[in-house]
Amino acid sequence: MIRVPRLVLAAPSSNAGKTSIATGLIAALSARGLTVSPHKVGPDYIDPGYHGLAAGRPGRNLDPWLVGEERVAPLFLRGALHPSPADIAVVEGVMGLFDGAAHPSVDPGFASTAHVARLLDAPVVLVVDAASQAHSVAALVHGFATFDPAIRVGGVVLNRVGSDRHEAILRGALAAAGVTVLGAVRRHDRLHTPSRHLGLIPAAERSAEATTTVRRLGEVVGEGLDLDAVLALARSAPPLAAAPWDPADEVAPGTARPRIAVAGGAAFTFGYVENTELLAAAGAEVVVVDPLREEALPAGTAGLVVGGGFPEVHAAELSANGTLRADVAALAARGGPVAAECAGLLYLARELDGVPMCGVLDVATAMAGRLTLGYREAEAAGPSVLAPAGTRVRGHEFHRTAAVPVAGPAPAWRWGGTAEGFTAGNVHASYLHLNWAGSPALAQRFTAACAATLHTERPEQQHAHR
Known part of the structure; x- marks a missing residue:
């Protein structure tokens, strides 16, 4: 049994800001002196590049389709323990929490963020784009928190919040729904990561600009989130009954x-x-x-x-x-x-x-x-x-x-x-x-x-x- 503090960042859908929040969280925790192991659900290559830049160690993918369900936890432990043991692992999800591989040979939820969270027995943090909602956020979060009893939504991060008043309304709605708010991040257009025909521009191509963006994301997320609460949630994850993958x-x-x-x-x-x-x-x-x-x-x-x-x-x-x-x-x-x-x-x-x-x-x-x-x-x-x-x-x-x-x-x-x-x-x-x-x-x-x-x-x- 191996204990690694860990959490999975998910969202109700794509384009909620998962990559920015995940990269910023990794950078903020690293700035605290913690060793962070970064991971990405799915086959994507670009997001792990930003994660790796923030963590100072390679971002690794966790994809049951590509490697098999049985290797997900071992590969996770490989990243969390190599080249040195991490204090916390941050796993960024893919698409919406329950969106899986669109392939006729598997169930709809296969290779989804929820699937990987179950394989890792990890708590989930739901990143919600709050730009166009107020009290309705409670119904949205309640639905995702109760849809699958095997998934533990341990908290919410409110992204793209417009004002103090907007944040107060959102927090009030979620408090009434019994969901913990781990933090709120305001709209920051200047932190936008440029994209091209296949998605975000890789961090390796942006060099100094990417480093500056990652550092600023870490500052914004560090200011907006309760990092102590995030760490406490990650430490609530139970030990994993798996051995690290070894090539x-x-x-x-x-x-x-x-x-x-x-x-x-x-x-x-x-x-x-x-x-x-x-x-x-x-x-x-x-x-x-x-x-x-x-x-x-x-x-x-x-x-x-x-x-x-x-x-x-x-x-x-x-x-x-x-x-x-x-x-x-x-x-x-x-x-x-x-x-x-x-x-x-x-x-x-x-x-x-x-x-x-x-x-x-x-x-x-x-x-x-x-x-x-x-x-x-x-x-x-x-x-x-x-x-x-x-x-x-x-x-x-x-x-x-x-x-x-x-x-x-x-x-x-x-x-x-x-x-x-x-x-x-x-x-x-x-x-x-x-x-x-x-x-x-x-x-x-x-x-x-x-x-x-x-x-x-x-x-x-x-x-x-x-």
Whole structure:
């Protein structure tokens, strides 16, 4: 049994201000000298970036669809105890409290914030956008507090409150309903986080501006919330009967130690912490390469992982770095394993919006008119450096670009009767995002494929890598 003070921030619907309140709360608690473990329900990559900036440690996702119900509590404990034990864990929810995966294979509430709160046995704090309501807030909160007896709504945060009088009316209504108000936050338009076609702009792209916003959010939330009451609620959570997730229990290191480069920087900000942890546990030396700044892959690179992000925003700069594009193409040509997701697929393509990319794949990609979004149940269409044919995985799509063709002669995955993605030699590229914690064998297989290339290179290649 492991005791970790924890709470889940939820809301009646999207756009209630959960991310601002969660990020501000993490920053405010950190400013008190507490070690905070940040978490996010669902597959989103951007919110954990702001959480991590506020906490000074990686934000981790908790998604039963991607990793399985049985791994949610262990992965939570991994984040709460690694790299050091946290004093409190803050979990930001997704959409409305009871909104789950919109997929026909599961119940409507599966992978919802309520689902994760039950798996973590954590109290819930309801963030309510009070901008357009007064006494009605009591009926709203009462409904959410009583809808599911297994969910304990321990308090409410009133967001976007207009005035002292407005706050007094709201507090009076909720007092009569017997619901604890943990704090109220006024409207702060200057704290608005800019967005683009896929949502908020990642913290990594905003650098100093993002740091300033996070600090100011911490000040606002620290002033508006009763942090002592928040801590008391978090400490009321019972011990968890689970063991922390350990990547070393999921994979085994080989005899070789291949160097695997992972794309990072402002263009490639989407990635799950567990993926690189699994690569390292499988024996890889993981190094980060920024395709916007570095002109070559790290010396001795045996394989490359290119995750998601916004290469369409940085297309001109990525294209201008021709030496790195050529190095990536050379790695793929000599059989170096390459795994690419979404933005990675765009980078490996022949072109992106008419601008030359790496040319590893004979594919044209461009911005599309609609957003492709949703959970997917996929099956490996054939053998690849990631998985044997027939391997079943759960992932998600999230993009507003399109590839022509959408799949090659050897597609990566099949779902819903369609083929998607590309496999060619030791290259695997697809729009499907995966958290490898849900399928650890992917990391094992990819690392082994990278290690195998160390034994097949010509002597002059091995010398060049030293």
